[in-house]
Amino acid sequence: MEINDETVDKLAFLARLEFSAEEKPAIRQDLSRIITWIDKLNELDTSNVEPLIYMSNEVNVLRKDEVNNSVSHEDALVNAPKKDSDYFRVPKVLDK
Amino acid sequence: MVKEYINNPKIGLYPISFSPCFFASLPPYGIMQDVYDKYELIVGLEVHAQLLTQSKAYSADSAEYGGNPNTHTSPTSLGLPGALPVMNEKTLEYAILLGLALKCDIRYENQFARKNYFYADLPKGYQITQDKTPICNNGYVIIKDDNGKDKKIELERIHVEEDAGKSMHDQDPYDTLIDLNRAGVPLVEIVSKPDIRTSKEAYNYLTEIRKIVRHLEICDGNMEEGSLRCDANISVRLKGATTYGKRVEVKNMNSMRHVQKAIEHEMKRQIDCVERGETIVQETRNFDAATGTTSAMRSKESAHDYRYFPEPDLPPIFITQEKIAEIKSTMPPLPDELFRKYTQELKLPEYDAYILTDNKYEALYFEEIIQHTTNVKAASNWMMVHIKSYLNENGLDIKRFEVKPTTIADMIALIDSGKVSSSAAQQIFVEIVKNPTADPLTIAQQLNLIQESDSSAIEPLVDEVLAKFPAKVMEYKEGKKGLLGMFMGEVMKASGGKADPKVATEILKKKLDV
Numbered sequence: 001m002e003i004n005d006e007t008v009d010k011l012a013f014l015a016r017l018e019f020s021a022e023e024k025p026a027i028r029q030d031l032s033r034i035i036t037w038i039d040k041l042n043e044l045d046t047s048n049v050e051p052l053i054y055m056s057n058e059v060n061v062l063r064k065d066e067v068n069n070s071v072s073h074e075d076a077l078v079n080a081p082k083k084d085s086d087y088f089r090v091p092k093v094l095d096k
Numbered sequence: 097m098v099k100e101y102i103n104n105p106k107i108g109l110y111p112i113s114f115s116p117c118f119f120a121s122l123p124p125y126g127i128m129q130d131v132y133d134k135y136e137l138i139v140g141l142e143v144h145a146q147l148l149t150q151s152k153a154y155s156a157d158s159a160e161y162g163g164n165p166n167t168h169t170s171p172t173s174l175g176l177p178g179a180l181p182v183m184n185e186k187t188l189e190y191a192i193l194l195g196l197a198l199k200c201d202i203r204y205e206n207q208f209a210r211k212n213y214f215y216a217d218l219p220k221g222y223q224i225t226q227d228k229t230p231i232c233n234n235g236y237v238i239i240k241d242d243n244g245k246d247k248k249i250e251l252e253r254i255h256v257e258e259d260a261g262k263s264m265h266d267q268d269p270y271d272t273l274i275d276l277n278r279a280g281v282p283l284v285e286i287v288s289k290p291d292i293r294t295s296k297e298a299y300n301y302l303t304e305i306r307k308i309v310r311h312l313e314i315c316d317g318n319m320e321e322g323s324l325r326c327d328a329n330i331s332v333r334l335k336g337a338t339t340y341g342k343r344v345e346v347k348n349m350n351s352m353r354h355v356q357k358a359i360e361h362e363m364k365r366q367i368d369c370v371e372r373g374e375t376i377v378q379e380t381r382n383f384d385a386a387t388g389t390t391s392a393m394r395s396k397e398s399a400h401d402y403r404y405f406p407e408p409d410l411p412p413i414f415i416t417q418e419k420i421a422e423i424k425s426t427m428p429p430l431p432d433e434l435f436r437k438y439t440q441e442l443k444l445p446e447y448d449a450y451i452l453t454d455n456k457y458e459a460l461y462f463e464e465i466i467q468h469t470t471n472v473k474a475a476s477n478w479m480m481v482h483i484k485s486y487l488n489e490n491g492l493d494i495k496r497f498e499v500k501p502t503t504i505a506d507m508i509a510l511i512d513s514g515k516v517s518s519s520a521a522q523q524i525f526v527e528i529v530k531n532p533t534a535d536p537l538t539i540a541q542q543l544n545l546i547q548e549s550d551s552s553a554i555e556p557l558v559d560e561v562l563a564k565f566p567a568k569v570m571e572y573k574e575g576k577k578g579l580l581g582m583f584m585g586e587v588m589k590a591s592g593g594k595a596d597p598k599v600a601t602e603i604l605k606k607k608l609d610v
């Protein structure tokens with residue numbers, strides 16, 4: 001599969017990453033290599049193979065509707081790079 | 097650029113690639129009502145309902161509304177690495193209950209999917225939802241159309257998902273504040289087919305959905321607080337056209353009136369657009385409640401690519417027929433079933449049936465009264481008039497109304513047997529609400545309200561009155577039948593207000609009409 005700059009830009013946007021013009025060729029090459037490698041799977045006929053989604057055979061794993069707040073307010077905020085006594089703080093999302 | 101042409105009746109064939117930006121700022125010049133009448137509105141609604149579970153959809157932190165910021169969290173709702181979701185069984189039960197109430201097919205094999213997007217109030221970076229295997233398909237809601245006739249709005253699907261946290265953009269000049277209490281609260285999304293044709297139908301559809309979720313007690317149905325939310329997919333087309341126009345999604349409407357207004361505005365905007373020879377841009381628009389208009393959200397926000405893929409952390413869930421039967425057995429009688437019962441079986445007026453089924457507990461109260469009386473119209477009047485106004489005046493919920501339905505049935509029996517008049521019954525009611533365990537008959541006796549319906553006691557009074565007014569009796573016999581009321585008044589006066597008016601009238605007529 002051909003990886004062009006447009007694809008790189010789109011993936012970068014979706015992943016919220018930023019690449020400089022100098023970085024792009026290398027990224028493009030890496031992505032191409034990865035895709036080519038994955039493309040190897042196309043050599044196999046998987047038309048009769050169910051996709052493997054789950055790593056175990058468990059089904060119907062359910063929980064009773066009971067409250068157990070396992071994280072305190074303090075612990076919830078402990079790793080936040082920016083916070084106040086109540087909230088997580090992030091750069092403004094909307095321009096006013 | 098590929099040039100498409102649309103056939104515009106005013107302008108003729110027009111190359112679309114030229115038009116959009118060029119004319120966008122022009123007012124809808126000279127478009128008259130009959131032009132609007134050529135078009136048909138097509139609306140499909142997506143309703144999100146927050147489920148009233150104790151804990152969240154995929155983790156055990158509290159799902160309660162309110163609470164201090166960031167006090168209802170868990171590793172899962174915080175999106176901490178390695179945290180695993182576990183399905184809340186109540187979430188599924190509520191979704192199934194709703195599906196059954198809306199006559200949907202319930203899916204046997206349920207899988208979950210990740211919907212990926214980055215936003216600060218979604219710490220995991222994806223929402224766990226159902227993509228290809230919604231728990232419910234098909235089904236329908238019966239609403240009233242603009243002429244008051246029943247109309248079926250079919251459903252596409254209902255699926256289970258989770259809410260995001262809350263972002264506050266206007267509390268601080270530099271930062272957005274994030275509260276994750278709501279992150280992971282269970283939602284069902286109810287997606288209608290594009291069967292809605294007017295803004296009033298949309299309003300009626302939402303009213304009906306709200307009534308049902310409240311009746312099932314799975315959602316409190318509060319649009320202002322956001323526990324019930326609605327997005328509208330809106331398009332227009334020339335009447336008689338068989339394909340749909342480009343649709344626009346409108347968000348951010350937080351009352352049912354807003355939904356109605358947004359649809360009306362959007363319909364006009366799109367018709368104006370088409371009439372000017374422009375194409376409708378498929379986009380997401382934001383409703384502004386202050387102006388009643390919609391505006392395009394920035395393209396970045398609407399350029400979504402969610403990259404759905406199966407959620408490997410939640411094993412599939414199989415819903416058996418036994419489970420469905422079990423949930424069905426817990427289903428309360430539904431408003432539309434009760435409505436049909438009241439109008440068709442009990443022959444109550446539609447208005448009564450509408451009021452009686454509006455609130456589940458009031459309906460259940462009424463159901464209990466009619467277990468103990470056959471006079472259903474009287475029971476309906478007691479509900480609609482005396483009980484409802486008492487509840488309203490005192491700001492009470494019927495759940496906290498202490499008078500037993502059997503007591504109301506007893507009062508109806510007292511009136512029907514002629515022991516008390518209906519105005520006396522109101523006096524008894526006033527006493528009963530003060531003392532809910534009292535017996536209506538005892539109160540009637542204490543207040544001296546038992547009316548005389550024994551004709552042998554009333555007859556002498558009638559004779560007395562007729563003897564007192566011989567001239568009036570003559571006039572009556574000569575045809576002045578209106579005097580009956582005056583005689584009645586005199587008989588009632590003579591009895592101290594306790595004569596049964598029905599019996600008294602009969603005796604009077606018998607004596608006068610010989």
